[in-house]
Amino acid sequence: MIAAGEAPLSVSPLGEADQGPPPGTGCGQRGRAGSFLACVRDVSALRWHPDDVRDRARGAFLGLALGDALGATVEFMTPGEIAAAHGVHREIVGGGWLRLRRGRVTDDTEMSLCLARSIAAAGGLDLRDVAERFAAWLRGGPADVGNTVRRGIRRYMHDGTLEAPPAVGDAGNGAVMRMLPVALATLADRERLAREAVAQGHLTHHHPLSDAACVHLGELLHLACLGGSRGRLRRHSDAFAVQVPAFRFDPYRGLATGYVVDTLQTVLHHFHRSDGFESCLVAVVNQGGDADTTGAIAGALAGAYYGSEALPARWLRRLEAPVREEVEALATGLVAASPLLQGGEGWV
Numbered sequence: 001m002i003a004a005g006e007a008p009l010s011v012s013p014l015g016e017a018d019q020g021p022p023p024g025t026g027c028g029q030r031g032r033a034g035s036f037l038a039c040v041r042d043v044s045a046l047r048w049h050p051d052d053v054r055d056r057a058r059g060a061f062l063g064l065a066l067g068d069a070l071g072a073t074v075e076f077m078t079p080g081e082i083a084a085a086h087g088v089h090r091e092i093v094g095g096g097w098l099r100l101r102r103g104r105v106t107d108d109t110e111m112s113l114c115l116a117r118s119i120a121a122a123g124g125l126d127l128r129d130v131a132e133r134f135a136a137w138l139r140g141g142p143a144d145v146g147n148t149v150r151r152g153i154r155r156y157m158h159d160g161t162l163e164a165p166p167a168v169g170d171a172g173n174g175a176v177m178r179m180l181p182v183a184l185a186t187l188a189d190r191e192r193l194a195r196e197a198v199a200q201g202h203l204t205h206h207h208p209l210s211d212a213a214c215v216h217l218g219e220l221l222h223l224a225c226l227g228g229s230r231g232r233l234r235r236h237s238d239a240f241a242v243q244v245p246a247f248r249f250d251p252y253r254g255l256a257t258g259y260v261v262d263t264l265q266t267v268l269h270h271f272h273r274s275d276g277f278e279s280c281l282v283a284v285v286n287q288g289g290d291a292d293t294t295g296a297i298a299g300a301l302a303g304a305y306y307g308s309e310a311l312p313a314r315w316l317r318r319l320e321a322p323v324r325e326e327v328e329a330l331a332t333g334l335v336a337a338s339p340l341l342q343g344g345e346g347w348v
């Protein structure tokens with residue numbers, strides 16, 4: 001599979017349209033310049049091994065839960081308040097404004113679990129099934145739920161519609177925080193990723209910036225799960241920031257609110273300059289603001305990129321065992337059913 005000399009890691013820059021996508025990658029014309037749905041047609045040139053992809057997927061879902069649990073302690077605090085209370089916040093200790101038990105996760109992980117369970121059970125993205133699971137979750141009285149998420153789920157419960165109407169107020173980070181299961185389930189099919197990223201997002205958030213963030217995060221997760229290099233991922237984000245300038249993250253403005261632009265800038269800034277999973281997450285959550293959500297998103301991305309062995313054992317021990325076991329099983333299952341592994345190992 002990964003024999004030397006086979007399909008060398010491509011270093012061609014994103015956005016070149018000098019050759020078409022390789023057959024079978026699902027990359028279409030609309031991915032060409034000018035669209036944030038840019039097609040990274042060179043995924044097929046990445047060398048990957050199924051064991052590595054599974055490991056990265058597990059790392060991603062565990063990383064999401066770890067970032068959520070770590071960040072929840074300092075959610076809605078300023079960097080100065082965090083420094084005064086914790087020095088550098090680097091342990092999973094619970095507390096925070098939600099007064100969480102140590103190791104508890106919040107809506108970021110819980111909504112991701114709803115999506116992952118649904119995709120695993122339905123064998124693909126079934127929006128009505130997802131909406132039903134979101135509704136059941138909301139009825140169960142979650143510790144935390146964002147305003148736009150609550151409004152979107154209530155809309156579904158009221159009228160059964162699967163898409164929120166476009167709204168200027170929907171540019172929160174609630175759709176992007178739950179993107180990981182869709183990314184894992186669509187590995188190697190970027191058109192499906194873009195379609196399903198937006199569709200799941202529109203259940204509660206209908207805003208072009210939320211859509212763009214969902215697609216970009218999904219594409220980064222694809223590249224990371226397939227072993228894309230640091231430079232590859234960085235070039236992809238740089239191209240994204242050119243196509244959707246609102247998301248420019250260099251220079252970093254230091255804002256980490258629940259506005260999807262601030263959230264993604266925080267994640268991209270810290271992820272792309274990180275040298276490890278732990279240091280990435282510590283830097284992200286100490287930025288404060290919507291720290292459990294920036295932590296969850298950065299945790300998914302860094303977990304995919306650095307792999308499960310990079311996750312600190314002392315953090316993993318703090319996670320509640322049922323959550324830890326379920327996210328690992330779902331990550332493995334979603335990847336196994338993805339086009340990448342279902343498509344056979346011969347096409348790469």
Ligand code: MN
Pocket residue numbers: 106107108144292293
């Ligand atoms: Mn949360």
Ligand code: MN
Pocket residue numbers: 075290291292293294
């Ligand atoms: Mn949050």
